[in-house]
Amino acid sequence: xxxxxxxxxxxxxxxxxxxxxxxxxxxxxxxxxxxxxxxxxxxxxxxxxxxxxxxxxxxxxxxxxxxxxxxxxxxxxxxxxxxxxxxxxxxxxxxxxxxxxxxxxxxxxxxxxxxxxxxxxxxxxxxxxxxxxxxxxxxxxxxxxxxxxxxxxxxxxxxxxxxxxxxxxxxxxxxxxxxxxxxxxxxxxxxxxxxxxxxxxxxxxxxxxxxxxxxxxxxxxxxxxxxxxxxxxxxxxxxxxxxxxxxxxxxxxxxxxxxxxxxxxxxxxxxxxxxxxxxxxxxxxxxxxxxxxxxxxxxxxxxxxxxxxxxxxxxxxxxxxxxxxxxxxxxxxxxxxxxxxxxxxxxxxxxxxxxxxxxxxxxxxxxxxxxxxxxxxxxxxxxxxxxxxxxxxxxxxxxxxxxxxxxxxxxxxxxxxxxxxxxxxxxxxxxxxxxxxxxxxxxxxxxxxxxxxxxxxxxxxxxxxxxxxxxxxxxxxxxxxxxxxxxxxxxxxxxxxxxxxxxxxxxxxxxxxxxxxxxxxxxxxxxxxxxxx
Amino acid sequence: xxxxxxxxxxxxxxxxxxxxxxxxxxxxxxxxxxxxxxxxxxxxxxxxxxxxxxxxxxxxxxxxxxxxxxxxxxxxxxxxxxxxxxxxxxxxxxxxxxxxxxxxxxxxxxxxxxxxxxxxxxxxxxxxxxxxxxxxxxxxxxxxxxxxxxxxxxxxxxxxxxxxxxxxxxxxxxxxxxxxxxxxxxxxxxxxxxxxxxxxxxxxxxxxxxxxxxxxxxxxxxxxxxxxxxxxxxxxxxxxxxxxxx
Numbered sequence: 001x002x003x004x005x006x007x008x009x010x011x012x013x014x015x016x017x018x019x020x021x022x023x024x025x026x027x028x029x030x031x032x033x034x035x036x037x038x039x040x041x042x043x044x045x046x047x048x049x050x051x052x053x054x055x056x057x058x059x060x061x062x063x064x065x066x067x068x069x070x071x072x073x074x075x076x077x078x079x080x081x082x083x084x085x086x087x088x089x090x091x092x093x094x095x096x097x098x099x100x101x102x103x104x105x106x107x108x109x110x111x112x113x114x115x116x117x118x119x120x121x122x123x124x125x126x127x128x129x130x131x132x133x134x135x136x137x138x139x140x141x142x143x144x145x146x147x148x149x150x151x152x153x154x155x156x157x158x159x160x161x162x163x164x165x166x167x168x169x170x171x172x173x174x175x176x177x178x179x180x181x182x183x184x185x186x187x188x189x190x191x192x193x194x195x196x197x198x199x200x201x202x203x204x205x206x207x208x209x210x211x212x213x214x215x216x217x218x219x220x221x222x223x224x225x226x227x228x229x230x231x232x233x234x235x236x237x238x239x240x241x242x243x244x245x246x247x248x249x250x251x252x253x254x255x256x257x258x259x260x261x262x263x264x265x266x267x268x269x270x271x272x273x274x275x276x277x278x279x280x281x282x283x284x285x286x287x288x289x290x291x292x293x294x295x296x297x298x299x300x301x302x303x304x305x306x307x308x309x310x311x312x313x314x315x316x317x318x319x320x321x322x323x324x325x326x327x328x329x330x331x332x333x334x335x336x337x338x339x340x341x342x343x344x345x346x347x348x349x350x351x352x353x354x355x356x357x358x359x360x361x362x363x364x365x366x367x368x369x370x371x372x373x374x375x376x377x378x379x380x381x382x383x384x385x386x387x388x389x390x391x392x393x394x395x396x397x398x399x400x401x402x403x404x405x406x407x408x409x410x411x412x413x414x415x416x417x418x419x420x421x422x423x424x425x426x427x428x429x430x431x432x433x434x435x436x437x438x439x440x441x442x443x444x445x446x447x448x449x450x451x452x453x454x455x456x457x458x459x460x461x462x463x464x465x466x467x468x469x470x471x472x473x474x475x476x477x478x479x480x481x482x483x484x485x486x487x488x489x490x491x492x493x494x495x496x497x498x499x500x501x502x503x504x505x506x507x508x509x510x511x512x513x514x515x516x517x518x519x520x521x522x523x524x525x526x527x528x529x530x531x532x533x
Numbered sequence: 534x535x536x537x538x539x540x541x542x543x544x545x546x547x548x549x550x551x552x553x554x555x556x557x558x559x560x561x562x563x564x565x566x567x568x569x570x571x572x573x574x575x576x577x578x579x580x581x582x583x584x585x586x587x588x589x590x591x592x593x594x595x596x597x598x599x600x601x602x603x604x605x606x607x608x609x610x611x612x613x614x615x616x617x618x619x620x621x622x623x624x625x626x627x628x629x630x631x632x633x634x635x636x637x638x639x640x641x642x643x644x645x646x647x648x649x650x651x652x653x654x655x656x657x658x659x660x661x662x663x664x665x666x667x668x669x670x671x672x673x674x675x676x677x678x679x680x681x682x683x684x685x686x687x688x689x690x691x692x693x694x695x696x697x698x699x700x701x702x703x704x705x706x707x708x709x710x711x712x713x714x715x716x717x718x719x720x721x722x723x724x725x726x727x728x729x730x731x732x733x734x735x736x737x738x739x740x741x742x743x744x745x746x747x748x749x750x751x752x753x754x755x756x757x758x759x760x761x762x763x764x765x766x767x768x769x770x771x772x773x774x775x776x777x778x779x
Contacts, residue, residue, distance in 0.1 A: 425588065
């Protein structure tokens with residue numbers, strides 16, 4: 001099902017988004033961040049943490065930053081120091097990078113910015129290490145494609161369920177039960193507060209608040225558990241986590257290394273809702289998305305959040321604007337259409353006359369604007385009142401709008417939203433709701449096309465016009481000033497404020513990031529693994 | 534109206550209720566018997582197990598209808614009633630202007646790890662909640678909304694800096710009683726940082742707070758589910774500006 005839009009206006013919207021994003025992309029190319037540099041080390045294979053739980057990547061990046069700064073990147077000083085280690089006969093053991101990090105943390109490594117031939121060999125060695133990591137990411141992508149061929153997911157939308165106990169060993173049986181109940185995607189929601197940690201916790205974790213920490217080991221444990229259940233069900237169950245917050249580039253890297261399938265990754269969410277510095281966010285995000293592109297990971301963007309703070313009718317066009325910006329930033333990082341789980345949500349006040357028609361109009365606008373993207377459709381939360389019976393009805397209408405408008409990823413709504421973290425029975429009832437609607441009306445969209453001059457099509461065009469008007473303003477004022485003014489979600493976030501600003505570094509002439517260099521090398525076109533739109 | 538009542542199904546005094554729950558056993562005849570037994574022990578007799586559904590091999594979900602033998606004695610019901618007059622925004626502004634002669638300074642935040650600003654935003658943002666504008670809309674309030682995940686020391690520091698008359702904290706996450714622990718941590722920090730007379734009025738809100746626990750948690754007021762900006766504004770005027778004549 002599609003809605004009739006003016007192709008000139010659509011092109012104008014995309015052009016404005018590209019133009020508004022341009023200065024921000026230029027800024028990201030002039031900066032690096034502590035988390036990007038730590039991601040470089042993670043890609044090169046540095047794992048683990050010291051006795052206090054501080055990851056070795058943090059220790060090593062901090063040591064380099066303190067001695068010679070990060071403006072040239074961490075790679076040149078680190079691989080130069082590794083070469084010096086080898087020359088002077090320091091025992092590197094099985095893992096020279098780890099040994100270097102340990103010695104650097106103890107203050108016994110002298111870093112420098114290598115020049116001339118030393119620079120050339122440090123760069124070559126760093127590239128070799130980065131290429132090893134990227135190759136691991138490529139292998140994981142190949143494994144996913146093989147498993148998908150063996151255990152295909154034939155239907156759409158994909159049914160997306162959240163698990164969040166705080167304890168990875170408790171999450172495993174819950175996730176497997178959810179998969180057996182019909183979930184195609186398991187999202188392990190993170191512990192509240194993780195987005196503001198400037199390090200990635202280490203190991204398997206059993207203590208989290210309203211979620212489970214994203215760690216490399218937790219990723220590994222959950223992916224293995226879902227591989228088991230995928231085999232049992234003959235249906236590949238995808239795993240989702242969050243590449244957001246201060247460690248976005250590192251978590252994206254770990255996701256690629258451990259074969260996560262989808263990652264929440266929004267261009268502005270951290271700025272608006274976590275008060276993370278805008279430059280930090282955009283710079284981190286570009287790197288993270290380059291890794292996602294390579295890993296064949298589908299990103300999920302967070303436009304639903306705007307509608308929880310602003311009115312879903314008045315602010316409908318801000319969702320469209322954000323989707324267009326997300327799309328442009330994503331394409332610039334190498335992501336393809338099938339990897340863009342652009343977000344939107346069913347959050348219109350149900351007491352409003354024609355609320356369902358308005359929802360259909362907004363959902364169809366997104367569907368028509370992004371015909372090849374697997375849209376992420378988010379359930380009602382704001383108008384879930386605690387009346388679970390009414391909530392169950394609202395979720396059914398949400399599900400119906402989702403299947404009718406061809407959404408790619410459907411996050412299952414819970415009737416106990418705003419009451420409790422979902423009980424076993426809540427999840428079971430919610431899945432019954434989804435399956436009833438998919439079974440009863442899954443292909444209903446084939447039978448209807450909204451009338452060109454009808455309410456739905458008119459509303460969709462109106463929202464697009466509003467989006468274009470807002471994009472014109474953003475393009476004229478600049479995206480960063482627009483964010484500072486509270487254009488999105490009513491939050492005001494100036495570019496020189498916010499968390500993580502001290503981790504942003506302007507790149508110097510000769511800055512070296514071996515991971516992005518490897519990612520930028522030409523390679524054969526990958527096979528498409530997204531849901532059919 | 535009778536002071537003793539019973540639940541109402543479709544006739545006065547029938548005592549009918551419905552409940553649903555899950556038992557950690559496979560679905561079979563015995564499971565349904567177990568559900569009936571539980572319902573009986575909850576005071577539902579006779580209990581009709583109208584629905585039972587296996588959820589995987591180890592759990593069964595039940596819906597039970599039946600008559601409870603308990604009575605509700607309205608005279609013994611205890612609630613926190615609103616003990617201040619509800620004012621229109623105009624009156625709020627007028628009272629602050631006439632009696633305080635300066636804006637009433639409010640600092641709001643979600644503290645600890647809680648990232649759910651829905652509650653504090655509903656009360657503070659101009660947009661407001663349930664058709665009522667938030668405190669930022671009132672000329673009489675100077676609002677500092679610090680947003681999500683504000684560390685308690687930062688909240689205390691800002692409250693001191695801007696000479697807050699009131700501090701509003703919203704807490705949504707209740708896992709492991711995080712809302713209660715965070716609130717206790719906050720009140721302790723304020724007690725330590727301010728002399729009693731200069732301590733801002735402390736207000737917490739959230740859907741899962743028990744409004745009668747204010748004293749126990751060391752706050753001046755708790756607002757529960759469904760609280761509107763006007764109620765909070767009226768309370769602050771009542772409490773800070775006082776009940777003086779206009």
